Each structure stands twice: as structure tokens, then as C-alpha cells.
Amino acid sequence: MSSLEFKWLDDFISLKELGNFSAAATARHVTQSAFSRRIQALELWVGVPLFDRTSYPIKLTEDGEKFVPYVEKMLQLIRETNNDFSQASLRTDNSVRVVCLHSFALNLLPNLFNKAGKMLEGLNFSLTPSIQGIDNHFQALLDNACDAIFVYDTQGMRPSYILEDKVERMLVSTTRIIPVIAPELRKNISHYQPMPYLAYSKQTFLYGVVNSVVEENKFRFEQVFETTLSESLIKMAINGAGIAWAPTHAIKEELEKGILIPAFPREKKFEIPLDIVCYRSRESKREAVNLFWSTIKTISQ
Incomplete structure (x- = not known):
């Protein structure tokens, strides 16, 4: 059995x-x-x-x-x-346990903490960069196993209607998922040949977001690679392996340095605006969580 x-x-x-x-x-x-x-x-x-x-x-x-x-x-x-x-896992009453996507852990959250400065002074953060089985994470909020979740505002990452009235939602920022490519590859690809396409795996949330755009223009792309991580796609794109859709918050430095460039700067139809939101339990009573929530709300306005 x-x-x-x-x-x-x-x-x-x-x-x-x-x-x-x-x-x-x-x-x-x-x-x-x-x-x-x-x-x-x-x-x-x-x-x-x-x-x-x-x-x-x-x-x-x-x-x-x-x-x-x-x-x-x-x-x-x-x-x-x-x-x-x-x-018992909380080191102090000032601990805040956050679950988020890998790209958020590398870029979004550090930027938010830096922007908050002394407003978050005294808090102890535990950051878990993993979103697997989103329903389990929402249940973890209700069970007090974590304090906040940062996700994209897409259908697959929203709480079920059974849970939605039990959690509080806050808009943190809006990013864009844009197609980027290494300058050398862009220069060497003919307009008449399909571009090598670096894809998100089907089990990722961004797959559905990006795939609808790709499918509408499938004749322009030929998939050569797939992964679950934005960071891996970005690295492959930097290496000249193909075109990848990446969140602007994750490639700010690469765009500024010209390591990556927009693949279709004049075609806005390839850009995908996407909200980033934070959730917490409405039953949360801890002062540390309240301070974290109010601070993020203040700096996000």
C-alpha cells in the first residue's frame, strides 16, 4: 500500500x-x-x-x-x-518568512529592501526562493508557516476562490516580460530565417504568459532550449544561444550595459506587462509582519 x-x-x-x-x-x-x-x-x-x-x-x-x-x-x-x-522556527518575534520566485529573490526583493532602508531595521528575514504548488504556499500563509508570498499576478498564481477572502493582496510593482537577444546574434540573423528561441518549460507560470505571444508568431521562432528558470534563459541569451523573454527587473543591468538588447524594439506586441503582487493572511497578528507589509506598501506607492 x-x-x-x-x-x-x-x-x-x-x-x-x-x-x-x-x-x-x-x-x-x-x-x-x-x-x-x-x-x-x-x-x-x-x-x-x-x-x-x-x-x-x-x-x-x-x-x-x-x-x-x-x-x-x-x-x-x-x-x-x-x-x-x-x-519554534522563528528566531525572534521580529522574523518575517517570505516565499518568492527565484528571479524575485535575486533582484526584486533586494531592491525593495534597499529602498526601504532603515524602515525595516530590526527585522530578521527568511527568504525561500521557490514557488512549487502555489496552493500549498497559500495554505502555508493560513497555517502561519510563512508570512508573505511574492508572485506574478497571473491566473495560475492566484489563490483559489475558496481561499481568496482569507488572504490580503497588495500590488508591489509592474514589470514587463520582453524579448531580448545578444547584439552579435541580432546582427547575424537574417530577417528571413527563424530565430533560435529559448523557452520556459511548460510547468512554469511564465510559459503560458509567453507562449501565447510566441504561438501567434511561430513562423519567426525555432525552439532550441527550455528551462524552468528565468536566470538560465538570461544567461543563455547573453551567450548568444537565442532569443529569450525575460522580466525587465531581472535584466536591468544587462540592458544598461548593452549585453542584451530588445529583440524587437519597434514591435510592442511582443512585450507583456505583468503585475507583481504580495499576499499575506488576513489573520496575521504579528507586529513584524505588519511593519513589513506597511513598509512595502509605502515604498510601492
């Missing part, structure tokens, strides 16, 4: 409340096929069918109804345990 994964319990509650695989999968920020496999894995672990798939909306079986109080107790215990021990 496979081991129980805690996320299956949240999946179970989501499907119970929504009664629809598609809606529940959207709420859990996974594909419907992946969500269905997770429900099946939970049913295999329990040993009985939990949902009647012949009804619409989908309903619990008799065994599924009996399983509900067990799930609720397990989730409550998990969250209480996480909350108790997450407090």
Missing part, C-alpha cells in the same frame, strides 16, 4: 464541497487528470470508493460520508502541529 499524502486530504474536502472534478482541480491548482489520480490514490489507500461518480454533482458514497470526520480531524491535527512547531 502506498503512503498517504496529506494533500490528498485537502483534495478530498475540495471535491466534497465543489462536487465537480474540473472545479476542484482548478481550486487545487492542478490539472484535472492529476487531481483525478490523487483522488484514486486516496481511495486505494482507504480501500473503498469515496465518491459516486455517476451522480451530478458528484456525491460522497456511504463510506465517503463516514470518512469525512476522520479527514477533518487529521487536517486539524496537521495544522495545529504545523502552527505549533512553525513558531
Whole structure:
């Protein structure tokens, strides 16, 4: 028998409340096929069918109804345990735990901290540059396992409607995702040949943002590389491997030095404006988090 994964319990509650695989999968920020496999894995672990798939909306079986109080107790215990021990991970009451994308950790957050100056003096920051399973990070906010999340304001990185009234959102800045290329490569590529294209992998949030633009002009590009990291695409572009779409906040220095140049400076249709937002739990009571939030709000205006 496979081991129980805690996320299956949240999946179970989501499907119970929504009664629809598609809606529940959207709420859990996974594909419907992946969500269905997770429900099946939970049913295999329990040993009985939990949902009647012949009804619409989908309903619990008799065994599924009996399983509900067990799930609720397990989730409550998990969250209480996480909350108790997450407090032990705080070095001081002045700690602020931030989760963000890698490019934000390298560029955006250091710039914000520098701009804030003494306004954040005395705070101790723990920065985790990873966004994997965005629903888990929003749940971490509610469980007090982290204090703030910085993400792009795209559909795949927003809280589900089940959670959206439990978190507070703040606009931090607006960036542009622009196509850039090394000057030497730009000079040597004919207008009549497709450009080598450095792509985001499909599991990244920027893939959907950039791919729609690329698909509309597919005849102009030929993919030669893909990765999950903006930093890797930027480095490959600097090395002359191809054209890459990169956030302007991550390539400010490269553009100023001319190491990278806009690939289509006269064609604004290739530029993608994108808001950067920060979330926190509405239940957050810690003064350190309140100070951090108010400071970021002040310097972002």
C-alpha cells in the first residue's frame, strides 16, 4: 500500500464541497487528470470508493460520508502541529518568512529592501526562493508557516476562490516580460530565417504568459532550449544561444550595459506587462509582519 499524502486530504474536502472534478482541480491548482489520480490514490489507500461518480454533482458514497470526520480531524491535527512547531522556527518575534520566485529573490526583493532602508531595521528575514504548488504556499500563509508570498499576478498564481477572502493582496510593482537577444546574434540573423528561441518549460507560470505571444508568431521562432528558470534563459541569451523573454527587473543591468538588447524594439506586441503582487493572511497578528507589509506598501506607492 502506498503512503498517504496529506494533500490528498485537502483534495478530498475540495471535491466534497465543489462536487465537480474540473472545479476542484482548478481550486487545487492542478490539472484535472492529476487531481483525478490523487483522488484514486486516496481511495486505494482507504480501500473503498469515496465518491459516486455517476451522480451530478458528484456525491460522497456511504463510506465517503463516514470518512469525512476522520479527514477533518487529521487536517486539524496537521495544522495545529504545523502552527505549533512553525513558531519554534522563528528566531525572534521580529522574523518575517517570505516565499518568492527565484528571479524575485535575486533582484526584486533586494531592491525593495534597499529602498526601504532603515524602515525595516530590526527585522530578521527568511527568504525561500521557490514557488512549487502555489496552493500549498497559500495554505502555508493560513497555517502561519510563512508570512508573505511574492508572485506574478497571473491566473495560475492566484489563490483559489475558496481561499481568496482569507488572504490580503497588495500590488508591489509592474514589470514587463520582453524579448531580448545578444547584439552579435541580432546582427547575424537574417530577417528571413527563424530565430533560435529559448523557452520556459511548460510547468512554469511564465510559459503560458509567453507562449501565447510566441504561438501567434511561430513562423519567426525555432525552439532550441527550455528551462524552468528565468536566470538560465538570461544567461543563455547573453551567450548568444537565442532569443529569450525575460522580466525587465531581472535584466536591468544587462540592458544598461548593452549585453542584451530588445529583440524587437519597434514591435510592442511582443512585450507583456505583468503585475507583481504580495499576499499575506488576513489573520496575521504579528507586529513584524505588519511593519513589513506597511513598509512595502509605502515604498510601492
